[in-house]
Amino acid sequence: MTTSSDSWRTAIASALNILKTEKGLDAPDIDAASIVFEIPPKPELGDYAFPMFPFAKAFRSAPPAIAARVGEILGEKALATGLGSAVAAGPYLNVRIEKLSVVETTLRSVKAAGNSWGRGTALAGQKIMVEFSGPNTNKPLHLGHLRNDALGVSISRVLAAAGAEVRKVNIINNRGIHICKSMLAYMKFANGTTPESEGIKGDRFVGNFYVKFHEYAQKNPGAEAEAQELMRKWESGDPETIELWKKMNGWTIAGINVTYKRTGVSFEKAYFESDTYLKGREEVMKGLESGAFYREEDGSVWVDLAEIGLDKKVLLRKDGTSLYVTQDIGTAIYRHNDWAFNRMVYVVASEQQYHFKVLFHILSKLGYEWAKNLYHLSYGMVNLPEGKMKSREGTVVDADDLLDGLRDLAKEEILSKGRELDVGDIDETAEKIALGALHYYLLQATPTKDMLFNPKESLSFTGDTGPYLQYMGARIVSILRKWDELEPGKRGRFRPELLTGPEEWELVKMVASFPDKIAEAYREMNPAVIAAFLYDLAKLFSRYYHDNPIINNLDADLNATRLELTQAVMQSLKNGLELINVPFLEKM
């Protein structure tokens, strides 16, 4: 597809240059690369459209006139030989490309590539680190983490599909005052209970104590001070405090890992704040020596951000202790030493845009050349119909609860359709449908924008949803299964020239564009590109096979040929769903 559009550009550039000579203009030659093309709004118009507006001024004639003459020249001079045909339509030159070879090569490529269909090499040789999730060890994951995780997993897979070597890393926020609060509450109210003794997930168990702390603090003004005191004990390495801290962190992380496993989230490496929070200090001291930073009279160390139009910022307190940025400076350098990435992507909420702007600037000020390749994949908040999620008001949507709810609903749906016997393991299927619904819902929106999470809508399985895509996949697999059951003698022969219908041509073009969509997704750092592509593909195929029998035609060759197309659609769907972490289902 790409190559044929390039050939057309060359042909049109030549035609324009001939027209230029005809008109006796002495402007420089028109370069093929400067010719823009687009996809016509309606397929009947053609496969490509070349707008002639840009040449109106130089040629001193109206775009429709140019289009008309260019169309003639292409015909007269046979510039389009083998490329297809061109026809002027108003200011556009609409082009139809030679279908047969495209159909043939597309279907053959998909078949040959199989599960790697769509993968490219644009990022080959690139080492890209992707940080996402960033849980706290004082509470379970919530809806916000789910969006973060969905984006992190998806963008990692997209980058890998573009040829990069990707390393997914987590940052575990396991220290700080909030951690001490749940520890304090545990000391006061737990009476030695454990997640095992209570039979609940470790992250939930610890989170409950975090809630208890706040209840306690309401009645006891001294609570904050007590937590601060515990924090000091932790920092001074008090053995009992450390022991409790380790125990509770272990519980939380074990619980969170269960949720990760459930949602298909994994990491090559986890970094712990408790290991990295001190590392920034020496880097800041080096920067102080090199003159990148300066010291105030009280001993605190600052950076002047005037170069990027911002104010001044503290990097070390007067007592020499680190802050959030300081810690992230250390973590970034530590990680680059760990694994020398070419690029690093931070999947972090948009509320931290300022933080990353500052962080990246400081790192480049410290002379780290790779700092310019750091990227903040900023995503918007997930709001509820009632408004923002607020932990104080208890409106935070717990990740496990949400998944359970979705899973139960999917199960009901299976039962109500009477498919429990067809589906195999009903619980596993329901779980996968739930994940499909959730991940598609979270990824179909543009990452940078805030989004509204409507529980009712996310539970819906009809229309523009993950389960719809899964359903189309299952239906296709069902057809392929029937084909396999056919006697080999009745299967016919693949003859691409039989794919003459307009929908068939649209499907082939769409399948062929899958690699371009992956490229677009990584360039824009936006998995929604993949989600939208899959929906369009599924919808188009759905209409197609509704109106056209795939393997029930009298013509055995037509069956075999349509089956190849169906197979290619299935492969594109399957590979695309993998990129957005929506499970592909053979039956549902």
Next chain:
RNA sequence: GAGAGAUUAGCUCAUCUGGAUAGAGCGACGGCCUCCGAAGCCGUAGGUAGGCGGUUCGAAUCCGCUAUCUCUCACCA
């Protein structure tokens, strides 16, 4: 006070680097299961793209002003 972002159909979202009549889903209304699974398919209704101005042959898209909303500007993380 300053910075960043948002505003598109009743609701949730698309609209690729400015291009042909702004598209989907949900909801509403109306059709389609002796036919490869109806979680489906087809159709109807619904938009002055927050508002005003500008640039351009052409603006949802770029620029300015303005309204409303969100986030940020901590020696919190």
